[in-house]
Every structure is written in C-alpha cells, then in structure tokens.
Amino acid sequence: MAEFTRKFLMDHGVPEDQVDAIMAARNQTMNDTLSGYVPKADVQKQIDAAIAAVPKPEPIDPKTTDEYMALQRERDMLRAIGGEDFASVKPKFREQVFGMLDRGEKAKPINEQLTGIQEKYEEFFTVKQELTPKPTFGAPTQGSMPKGDEGAEAQFLKAWGLSPKK
Numbered sequence: 182m183a184e185f186t187r188k189f190l191m192d193h194g195v196p197e198d199q200v201d202a203i204m205a206a207r208n209q210t211m212n213d214t215l216s217g218y219v220p221k222a223d224v225q226k227q228i229d230a231a232i233a234a235v236p237k238p239e240p241i242d243p244k245t246t247d248e249y250m251a252l253q254r255e256r257d258m259l260r261a262i263g264g265e266d267f268a269s270v271k272p273k274f275r276e277q278v279f280g281m282l283d284r285g286e287k288a289k290p291i292n293e294q295l296t297g298i299q300e301k302y303e304e305f306f307t308v309k310q311e312l313t314p315k316p317t318f319g320a321p322t323q324g325s326m327p328k329g330d331e332g333a334e335a336q337f338l339k340a341w342g343l344s345p346k347k
Contacts (some may be wrong), residue, residue, distance in 0.1 A: 257284075266291045274305040 185207060190200045208220055219227075243249055261267060261282075262275040270278050282294050299306045318333070 261291065266295060269299070269306050270295070271305055271307055274302075278302075278305055 185203065187200055187204060190203060191197070195203065211220075258276065258279050262270070262279055267275050267278070278295070278298055281298055282291060283289070288294070
C-alpha cells in the first residue's frame with residue numbers, strides 16, 4: 182500500500198484544497214477498514230491530555246529517605262567503632278556497644294557513656310593491666326659476667342641454706 186502523505190500529493194501537483202479532501206477520505210477509509218486505527222495527531226493529543234492529567238510528584242530530597250539515613254547511621258557507626266574511644270571494647274562487641282550509646286543532640290560524650298556501659302558489661306571490654314616489671318632469669322643484661330655472691334645465684338643458694346663458694 183502506497184503512502185499518500187500531504188507532501189507526496191503536493192509534489193505531484195494536487196491542489197491544496199483537494200489534498201485536504203483526499204486526506205480526509207484516506208482517514209475515513211483507514212477507520213472503516215482497520216479497527217482501532219487512530220490518526221497520529223489524535224494520538225498525540227491523547228498523550229498530551231494523559232500527561233497533563235497526572236499530578237507531578239513533589240521533588241524528593243535524597244537526604245531524607247530511609248535508605249540514606251540507614252547508610253548515614255552505618256557510616257557513623259563504622260567511624261566511631263574504628264576510633265580511639267572504642268579501643269578498650271573487644272572487637273566482637275563493638276557494634277553492640279555502639280547500639281547502646283545515646284546519639285541524641287543532648288547526649289553525653291562517648292567516653293562518659295562508655296564508662297557507664299563498662300560498669301554494667303565488664304565482659305565487653307578489655308582489662309587494662311598495670312605495667313609491672315617482668316621477671317628476668319639468668320644474668321643481667323648489663324654485659325658483665327655473673328658473680329657468685331651477687332645476683333640470682335647468690336639468692337638461690339641463700340634460700341636453700343647454702344653458702345656461696347669463696
């Protein structure tokens with residue numbers, strides 16, 4: 182089937198008033214022979230009307246969405262548990278301890294809150310041991326040879342009631 186467009190008809194010398202009549206007859210034939218045929222101009226009008234009928238959604242601020250807030254909480258948690266404040270918390274309990282913290286605007290500093298949590302849940306925290314000198318065995322490390330009446334050997338002999346050799 183040949184495409185009879187307005188341009189095609191005008192290029193072949195058909196006057197403009199006859200082009201309108203031919204196009205109207207063509208559209209009528211299309212409507213009669215093809216069920217559901219709608220001219221392109223009518224379809225565009227229907228599309229424009231449908232778009233105008235749909236209310237435009239309000240713009241969404243991505244920072245107020247639940248997904249963004251969850252990511253922000255996770256980021257804050259990872260920063261906090263990786264910091265110096267959580268150094269005394271055992272690694273497997275860090276997320277749980279972070280969940281116990283009050284993170285409101287009027288919340289106490291994290292150090293104070295961790296002290297309170299440590300009083301209730303001692304098992305979540307590592308115990309800081311005071312540095313005590315380690316016992317040394319053998320000769321002192323000053324670089325001299327051990328002497329019989331001084332140092333560990335003399336004390337050992339004295340403890341067993343033996344006198345050192347002179």
